[in-house]
Amino acid sequence: MRAIRAARRTRDRLLWDAVSRVEQRQALARCVPNADQIDFDDLVRLGAWEPGEGELLHVLVGEVSARRDRKPIACHVISATLPAGALMRVSPGVYAESPAFAALQYSRGRSLGEVVALLMELLGTYSLSEEATLPISWGGVWPDERDRKDVEQVHYRCEPAVTMAELRAMARWAKSSHFATFRAAVRIVAxxxxxxxxxxxxxxxxxxxxxxxxxxxxxxxxxxxxxxxxxxxxxxxxxxxxxxxxxxxxxxxxxxxxxxxxxxxxxxxxxxxxxxxxxxxxxxxxxxxxxxxxxxxxxxxxxxxxxxxxxxxxxxxxxxYMDGYRKLQGAWLNELRKGVGLPPA
Incomplete structure (x- = not known):
C-alpha cells in the first residue's frame, strides 16, 4: 500500500504492469526471500520501504519451505490459486499486490469505515502520502500534530488506482468469512x-x-x-x-x-x-x-x-428504521475519520 501511494503521488497514476495468471504463479514459485539478497535501496526508491521505523517487509511465498522469517521479513504462504489481477509487475523482478488485492488483505481485522475510506481513496482522484501508511495502519493520526477540530488532510491529485469492476471481481473471489468486511465495503463505495x-x-x-x-x-x-x-x-x-x-x-x-x-x-x-x-x-x-x-x-x-x-x-x-442510531452514527463517523488518519470527532 505504501508503494501504491508513492507511485500515485510521484507519477500521478499507477504505472505498474498487469500480469497473467501464469506469470503470477511463476513469481510466487520463484520467491524465496533471503534478506541479504533483497535490494532494500531499490524498495526505498520505489517508495515501498522506509528503514528505521520498525516496519516489516511482508512477502508472499508459494509454499511453506520458501519461508524465511527473519526480520525485517515477514512471510505469508499463499497455497491457493490467486485471483486474476492479484499481482502486478512494479519493475523487472519486483512484484507487488494490486490495489484491489492489497485492499482485500488490508480489510482483515479493520472496521468497515476504515476499509470504505481506503477503497474510496483508491477509486478516487487523490492519494494520501506514502508516509501516512504506517501511522494510519497502526490506528494513529497523521500527521501526529493535527488539530482535533481539523477535517482537512494532506493529499495529492492523481488518477484512480482501481475500478469498481476490479473491486467487485475481487469481492466475488473473496468468499471467506474473513473478508466479509471487504465485501460489505465494496457494496457501499463509489x-x-x-x-x-x-x-x-x-x-x-x-x-x-x-x-x-x-x-x-x-x-x-x-x-x-x-x-x-x-x-x-x-x-x-x-x-x-x-x-x-x-x-x-x-x-x-x-x-x-x-x-x-x-x-x-x-x-x-x-x-x-x-x-x-x-x-x-x-x-x-x-x-x-x-x-x-x-x-x-x-x-x-x-x-x-x-x-x-x-x-x-x-x-x-x-x-x-432502527434504535440507537445516534451512537451508530458517531461510531461510523469516527471509523471514516480513522481511515484517513484524522482524530476522533
Missing part, C-alpha cells in the same frame, strides 16, 4: 472522490443507515454522483459569466442538488469569485447548492438536518 474530506462526506451522507450513514446514495436516479460534470445551457452560461460547466462535489439527481464541501481552498479570494459564478450557473440550471463546512463535518445533528433537506427535495420520506 468512484470519484477528490479528497479525504469528500470521502468522509460521502460515507456519512451516502452510507446506509444500518451502518450509521444517512443513505442519500440510495435515492433514485443515481444516488450521489461524486465530482459530477454538469454542462450549463446558454442562459446558465451567461449567469455564470461564461463559465461553461460545473463540477459538483456530490450531485444528487433526485433532489437536483449539488452538495459542496467548503474546504480551506474555497476561502481564497479567486476561489470565492469562481464559486459565486458557478453557483449562479447552477441556479440557472435549477440546481440547489448546499455547502458543508469543516465544523459541520463533525456535527451529526447538522449532517442529519442536511440529509433531511435532501430527502425533502427528492420528495422522499426520511425515516430511521
Amino acid at each position: 468512484p470519484g472522490s477528490a479528497s479525504p474530506a469528500e470521502t468522509v462526506m460521502f460515507g456519512m451522507l451516502g452510507g446506509p443507515m444500518r451502518v450509521g450513514g444517512f443513505a442519500c446514495a440510495s435515492l433514485p436516479k443515481g444516488g450521489m454522483l461524486l465530482n459530477f460534470h454538469l454542462d450549463f445551457d446558454t442562459n446558465a452560461v451567461r449567469m455564470a459569466s461564461n463559465v461553461p460547466y460545473a463540477v459538483c462535489d456530490a450531485y444528487i439527481p433526485a433532489a437536483k442538488l449539488d452538495l459542496e464541501y467548503n474546504g480551506a481552498g474555497h476561502e481564497e479570494e479567486n476561489a470565492r469569485i469562481h464559486d459565486g459564478q458557478r453557483n449562479n450557473g447552477l441556479k440557472g440550471m435549477g440546481v440547489t447548492v448546499l455547502v458543508i463546512n469543516r465544523d459541520q463535518m463533525r456535527d451529526i445533528v447538522a449532517l442529519e438536518a442536511i440529509a433531511r433537506s435532501i430527502y425533502k427535495a427528492a420528495k422522499r420520506r426520511f425515516r430511521y
Whole structure:
C-alpha cells in the first residue's frame, strides 16, 4: 500500500504492469526471500520501504519451505490459486499486490469505515502520502500534530488506482468469512472522490443507515454522483459569466442538488469569485447548492438536518428504521475519520 501511494503521488497514476495468471504463479514459485539478497535501496526508491521505523517487509511465498522469517521479513504462504489481477509487475523482478488485492488483505481485522475510506481513496482522484501508511495502519493520526477540530488532510491529485469492476471481481473471489468486511465495503463505495474530506462526506451522507450513514446514495436516479460534470445551457452560461460547466462535489439527481464541501481552498479570494459564478450557473440550471463546512463535518445533528433537506427535495420520506442510531452514527463517523488518519470527532 505504501508503494501504491508513492507511485500515485510521484507519477500521478499507477504505472505498474498487469500480469497473467501464469506469470503470477511463476513469481510466487520463484520467491524465496533471503534478506541479504533483497535490494532494500531499490524498495526505498520505489517508495515501498522506509528503514528505521520498525516496519516489516511482508512477502508472499508459494509454499511453506520458501519461508524465511527473519526480520525485517515477514512471510505469508499463499497455497491457493490467486485471483486474476492479484499481482502486478512494479519493475523487472519486483512484484507487488494490486490495489484491489492489497485492499482485500488490508480489510482483515479493520472496521468497515476504515476499509470504505481506503477503497474510496483508491477509486478516487487523490492519494494520501506514502508516509501516512504506517501511522494510519497502526490506528494513529497523521500527521501526529493535527488539530482535533481539523477535517482537512494532506493529499495529492492523481488518477484512480482501481475500478469498481476490479473491486467487485475481487469481492466475488473473496468468499471467506474473513473478508466479509471487504465485501460489505465494496457494496457501499463509489468512484470519484477528490479528497479525504469528500470521502468522509460521502460515507456519512451516502452510507446506509444500518451502518450509521444517512443513505442519500440510495435515492433514485443515481444516488450521489461524486465530482459530477454538469454542462450549463446558454442562459446558465451567461449567469455564470461564461463559465461553461460545473463540477459538483456530490450531485444528487433526485433532489437536483449539488452538495459542496467548503474546504480551506474555497476561502481564497479567486476561489470565492469562481464559486459565486458557478453557483449562479447552477441556479440557472435549477440546481440547489448546499455547502458543508469543516465544523459541520463533525456535527451529526447538522449532517442529519442536511440529509433531511435532501430527502425533502427528492420528495422522499426520511425515516430511521432502527434504535440507537445516534451512537451508530458517531461510531461510523469516527471509523471514516480513522481511515484517513484524522482524530476522533
